[in-house]
Each structure stands twice: as C-alpha cells, then as structure tokens.
C-alpha cells in the first residue's frame with residue numbers, strides 16, 4: 728500500500744492531508760499526518776478576545792476522512808531510504824509533504840519593544 732506522510736498539523740498540513748484523502752478515491756493509499764499537538768491552532772483568529780478557543784481538535788478533522796494522526800516530532804528526513812524519524816521511530820513514505828511552517832525571527836540588533 729502506498730503511503731503519504733505529511734509533516735505539520737496546521738493549515739498547510741491539514742489541507743494537504745484532506746487533498747490527499749480526496750484524491751485517494753478507492754485507491755489503496757495510507758495517509759499519515761505527523762504533528763506533536765492534539766489541536767490545529769487557527770492563528771488568524773489569535774487576535775480575538777479568547778485566543779484559547781481558536782483551535783480545532785485534529786482528530787475531528789482527520790479521523791472522518793481516514794487519516795492517521797501521529798503525535799510526534801519529526802527530527803530526520805532520509806530522502807534516499809524514504810523514511811522520516813519521528814520521536815525515534817522510522818516511518819517509511821512514498822510521498823512526503825513537508826508543511827512544518829515557520830518561526831518568527833528577530834533581525835539581528837533589533838530591540839524588543
């Protein structure tokens with residue numbers, strides 16, 4: 728069975744997983760999303776009065792469309808052997824989507840306000 732692995736549980740990762748599930752049709756295709764958190768955080772809504780509510784349980788999105796959620800942190804990608812290492816475990820893939828997002832970085836010398 729072919730295996731699609733997606734790294735990341737936010738907008739890019741979840742939409743990639745949903746897109747793969749849609750494209751799967753009747754094909755024999757396993758889809759796994761690897762992300763450490765139980766929830767997807769809706770960042771565009773973080774400015775709202777109760778930012779803690781701006782999240783959705785990943786299981787509610789992924790389970791109904793047959794996507795496995797591995798709560799783990801990916802540390803290594805071996806593109807030759809087509810495996811990722813997540814929390815010390817090797818997971819083989821046929822296709823890999825890296826949707827691990829970004830982190831804000833301060834420009835060198837820029838002071839905190």
Ligand SMILES: Cc1cc2nc3c(=O)[nH]c(=O)nc-3n(C[C@H](O)[C@H](O)[C@H](O)COP(=O)(O)OP(=O)(O)OC[C@H]3O[C@@H](n4cnc5c(N)ncnc54)[C@H](O)[C@@H]3O)c2cc1C
Pocket residue numbers: 734735736737738739740761762763764769770771772773774799800801802826827828829830
């Ligand atoms: C306050 C705010 C308001 C915004 N408003 C808008 C807006 O109005 N419109 C708009 O288009 N955009 C907006 N954005 C930007 C938008 O939220 C981001 O572009 C979007 O969330 C990026 O999604 P992403 O999936 O690419 O990455 P992230 O959101 O960075 O998600 C990355 C995911 O990868 C996981 N991950 C990272 N490294 C690993 C690893 N090694 N192993 C396993 N998992 C890993 C993380 O846990 C997370 O689940 C806003 C952002 C903020 C903060």
